[in-house]
Amino acid sequence: MIMNNLVAFPLLIPLLAGLIMAIYRKSIPFQRWFSLFSFSLICIISFYLIQQVSIEGIQILELGGWQAPFGIVLVVDMLSALLLMTTGFIGLTCVLFAFGSIGEEREQFYFYPFFQFLITGVNGSFLTGDLFNLFVCFEVMLISSYVLISLGGNKIQLRESIKYVVINTISSTLFLVGIAYLYAVAGTLNMAHLSVRVAESGQPGILTTVAVLLLIVFSLKSALFLFFWLPGAYSAPPTAIAAIFGALLTKVGIYAIFRTSTLIFYHQLEITHTLLGVMAALTMLFGGIGAVAHWDIRNILAYNVIIGVGFIVSGVAIFTPASLIGATYYFIHDMVMKALLFLLGGTVIRIVGSNKLKEMGGLIRNHTLLGWMFFIAALSLAGVPPLSGFIGKILIIQEGLASGAARAGFYWLAAIGLLSSLMVLYSLMKIFINGFWGETLLAQDMEKGDTKGLLLPCVLLTAAGIIWGVGAEIFYPFVEQAGESMVNPNLYIEAVLREVV
């Protein structure tokens, strides 16, 4: 299998769709249907790619026919394929939610095209096998997110988007600095080739320094430890946009951490991965404290994103085969659940007209389905079996305790992981108890907004979350394969640099 053009399609479909929609921006029905069409197509193609990867192994495409270390290469291994599928699905649900909630003005001012460009950047980041191309895809994603976060432009949005844009611009510059040093030391930017070169040199101090620099960059993007910008930025834009941010943007940063720390810089575990572990633990603690302390739905949800990031990365920090499988499993669970949580929270805010927990109550009387979906999402994120959070959590914590015998720090990591689950449960139950239980403060006709058309995407996401948890037996082989290609970088290297190795 030399080349597979299908690999480029998850990148091309949203790009083409966004461009065509930008031409016909006045026609809202066309844009809506075309968005649905594009995301469905992405889902179908990534499903096909999952099948292909599970049978034939890693698929690559050398753009323009230029050979791997010299040209740009797109790579799909199981991890990328699963993430592409999840991205397509989350895009579909968020766009469905946007139909009823985003407002005509935003729809006319390029909301749908930029949504597609955002997905182009996200899919591109998952696909690329080249560090500089990763930077470019990051930028495509970020520039679209800048537009989406400031679209509509009320005062809070403007203020938060300035912070968001400045921080991301600076971290992108640091990314370039890291790339420059890496190119000077290793002489290549192709990830597989880098892996070979770094392994040959045994990762001396300078490469570890570059690794730490890149880690800082990715942790700024993924809100790992350096998350100070996130709560403000994610609570400013409308729900559909906040959901896609919460579900996808930070996750792209985590994906970059996955790739760099399993494929390239895995020779000095006691430096890089210890740092990862410490950052993950602090992220979970601080995120947990934030989620427990706040009484504002949007802030609680934003801090929950941070806890999720910390937990996924702790799986990478422990760095055993099972913990990587657990991290992958939890990764996909977290994407789906965070999208669901943001959509549900947004629906609640729309009904009540306020995001203060103390101003709501008893919603379950008139909105039973919404209430139960929130309950399921909360339990799932806390890791109650048989819902989807459980398998990831148990794998990561088990491995943490098992490798704690060799390195005592992992006991702490596992303990903080468990503690963070409690904090997640507490913070979400706070929303559930205050928002859905108690005296019904709002009669049905006094509500600020209706839930028309908003529940369907939530139901879809809840169903996906339940299936991902209950059907773990079916999905496990795929996730295991994803973990396998991370544990054994040679699989990736052989697929990309066929005759060079």
Add this chain to the structure above:
Amino acid sequence: METLMAIIIGILFTIGVYLVLSKSLLRIIFGTSVIAHGTHLLIITMGGLKTGGPPLLDGRAVSYTDPLPQALILTAIVINFATTAFLLVLAYRAYSALGTENMDHLRGINDNE
């Protein structure tokens, strides 16, 4: 030559960091832009400085420069151009909506509209 470039890059980064840490939004934007220029110089220096050879690989040239860093900074410059243009418009709009461009004053505005 490398030493000179290193000093220039250092100066650019210093100026950039100083500007980014100031309170005026416009200065922060200039700061990010200056840091980005420093980074572009860094990339071209890291690719190996060489004079007298074109950045082409056609097999006939006796000496050539590594074309990759040049392609990288061309891309990086375009991306930086787009981001800076966006930031400037955003800053202008924030200034006309919020009435201030001082970061200290921005913090205080907290009305849900």
Add this chain to the structure above:
Amino acid sequence: MQNQSFGILRGLRRFTEGSVIKIKINDVLLQTVTKVASFVILTFSVYLFLAGHHNPGGGFIGGLVVAAAITLLFLAYDVKTVRAGFPPVDFKVLAVSGVLLAVITGMGAVVFGKPFLSHAFGYFNLPLFGETELATSVIFDVGVALAVLGTALSIIYTISEDMCIWKR
């Protein structure tokens, strides 16, 4: 104090507004030079565009130079007059269709079973030109040029319109 830097911006705008009026009254020199120079610049942009296949140049630079020529026209005459001389195309649509053209050219390779973005070329005997090299990457470059032209012009156009449209 905090308004200092934007105060400069405001001053600058007042200045440019004033100069627009002045240009309308007497700017024979600039207008006469522009009439000649814009054609020289446009011709040079075509040269740059075509040179890009083997030498320094290409779609990006070509498009940028065309944008520079049109910007010069905008400055010498006013935007309305210049726009009246062109077909009424939205610059944003121009940029978008440029990218679309580039991507579709890249996808052409997929139809023929080659990797995405592969290019093909051949030598043809054309009347008048003799033996000429024709390459699909030129079509890609046209897309790039259109995209750059459209983006640059829509930025200039947006700024040249009253920037207060941003205000609610």
